[in-house]
Amino acid sequence: MLAINLIREKKDFIIERLRVKNFDASETIEKILALDTSRREIQVKTDSLQAEMNRISKEIGTLMKAGNKEEAEVARQKTFALKEEIKILSEKIGPIDNDLKTEIVRLPNLPHESVPAGHGADDNEIVRSGGVLPVVTDTALPHWDLIKKYDIIDFELGIKLTGAGFPVYKGKGAKLQRALITFFLDQGEKAGYDEVYPPIMVNEDSGFGTGQLPDKEGQMYHATLDNFYLVPTAEVPVTNIYRDVILSADQLPIKNIAYTPCFRREAGSWGAHVRGLNRLHQFDKVEIVRIAHPDHSYESLDEMVSHVEGLIVSLGLPYRILRLCGGDMSFTSALTYDFEVWSAAQKRWLEVSSVSNFESFQANRLKCRFKDKGDKQTTLVHTLNGSALALPRIVAAILENNQTEEGIRVPKVLVPYTGFEIIN
RNA sequence: GGAGAAAUGGCGGAGUGGUCGAUCGCGGCGGUCUUGAAAACCGUUGUCCGCGUAAGCGGACCGGGGGUUCGAAUCCCUCUUUCUCCGCCA
Structure with missing residues (x-):
């Protein structure tokens, strides 16, 4: 706002x-x-x-x-x-x-001066890329076939239990999920983020605070009997911790990290490019959230971008970083960097993280302010967040890029967490 | 889910219709004293909206919403939350 x-x-x-x-x-x-x-x-x-x-x-x-x-x-x-x-x-x-x-409330946030004009994905600006595109044979399988071959993720079973887009992770697949979550949380902790584990249902006020309500109501699952919403991202509960709070300047920046399941209705958006793990109704994500001093929020944004980049590099995935154009960024954001990793068998880039500075736009809805020593007036903080990281597409890329005749090689950094080096 | 009690400023805790934005204690901030610190003493201490260049002035806020009254923290209704007892339960 x-x-x-x-x-x-x-x-x-x-x-x-x-x-x-x-x-x-x-x-x-x-x-x-x-x-x-x-x-x-x-x-x-x-x-x-x-x-x-x-x-x-x-x-x-x-x-x-x-x-x-x-x-x-x-x-x-x-x-x-x-x-x-x-x-x-x-x-x-x-x-x-x-x-x-x-x-x-209908006015979107103002884009930062560095945001390029444009209408869609084609107008996004590639900031930089890294890693080496893997060479895979023509017989390389897309992840939706690999998960069946090794029986690690079961979509049909999920349909039986719930519906489309709610997969069941099994055996090494389940363990890989757990490994990634813990790895991401540990890396965050090393970078100075304080972990929280918030509720994954929120009330209307929280939905409003971060900007999901009133406009994007249809994107969230709504438990109408109690008027709670299933969180589409940990951004919602974690940022709302600071709703109606007046901080002192020396508390800034606040750095939180949280793992939560995320729920998205994605109504009407099923189609060609959304097979397998590419788009789900329920998925896991580790999110970083920062509450920053307005004078230093862009330094915070840069640090967050570096952190996310470090995670992708350590997993050995080829990636590129995009600065989103005005037409492709969200309603609430002032500047957003998207991270995409290369998925070898699908031969396409998959978005795995979105890191944004909302400046005071969310803070004004949240009424999150700070006061410096001796200040008479309160000032709105800046809020930021980013995925670090969202799991399904990372899993898709790992499966596709690391497939060999013997099985799928687990990235080295994850082995201490999985306890196995190969999925076969 | 049933019965009862409660919700006051950063915290504790007064205040049952009139000058109460709210006694007091703690904490915080500023000062005196001290080589420095502590103690003691003095002062200060919320948020939002509006008017004003400013100093300042006005309005609102005692869990949320509504009502009674010339006047509400105080009375009434309602919702929410917390506590105690009962029931159920991972």
Whole structure:
């Protein structure tokens, strides 16, 4: 959510920046400014009437104490008209506030100045790439065949238990999941992240805080009986830890890491490129979250990018890092780097991480602020997060890239966690 | 799920209709004293909105929402949460 002050003061700047995201903000902003003006007008009036009301009420109290009943009654008579006027005005302000919020919440975050213009994936900018593309034979199998061959992930069984997109991991497949999760968490801890294990269902306020609600309601599973949402990412519960919190500057940056299952409805998005592990309704992910000082949030972003890059390198996967263009980035983000790894048999890049700085956009929804020593005012923090990493596509790439005639070689760094070197 | 009790500022804990944004203690911050520190003493200490260049002024907030009243932390309704007892349970 953009700050109302910014909208008041830099309307043209906002409209121009949001063009990069292919969003025409002019109409919404005009509505916002009109609502804001009338809200303030009404507030000025009600505040002064209320001040008068408070003054008279105190006077009545004093008169009553002095036993001056007649004068108290005269004063009391004066309040009736005032009270009515206040009531009429204040009944106007509620709906205006609601409309104002509805409109403000529709504005996406402003893209950072380094964000390239563009409409889709083709316009993303390749920042750098690393690793060596593996040479595989023509007989190389895609992961959906490999998992059957070695009986490590069972989609049909998942369909029986739940439905499509909820696979069952078996034997070495299950153990590989556990190994990756623990490896990622351990690497995060080494990099100074504090681990949390949050609830994987959240309430409406949390969904709003990080920007999933109200607009992306259909993307989350919704337990309607209790009005809870299954988390689409650990970003939601972990960032919301800091909802309605005022931090002191010396606590920043806060660095959290969390493993959670993630749930995504992905309604309508099943098609050609989503076979096997490429897109699931339930998957595992380790997420890093940072709460940063506004002056240092881009340093934080760079550190997070390096951390994620280190993980991919240590797994020996070829990768590239993209700076997303305006049209491909999320509603809430100011700058996003996507990480893609090469999947040998599918012969395509798979997105395995997305690292973003949200600047104060989420913080303003969350009301997460900080105060420096001696500061009178609070300031919004910057929030950031990134996958470190999402498992299924990493597993797909490991399976496809590392397949040999003897079986699938487990990356060296994972062997202490899996206890085996080969899946066969 | 049933019965009862409770929810006050960073924490503890007063306050049952009138000058209470809220006594007091702890903590925090600033100062005096000290070579330094501690102790002691003095002062200070929340958030949001609006008006104002500013100093400042006004409004709102005592779990959330609504109501009664000239006036609500205090009374009423409702929701949520916590605690105790009973039931169920990994």
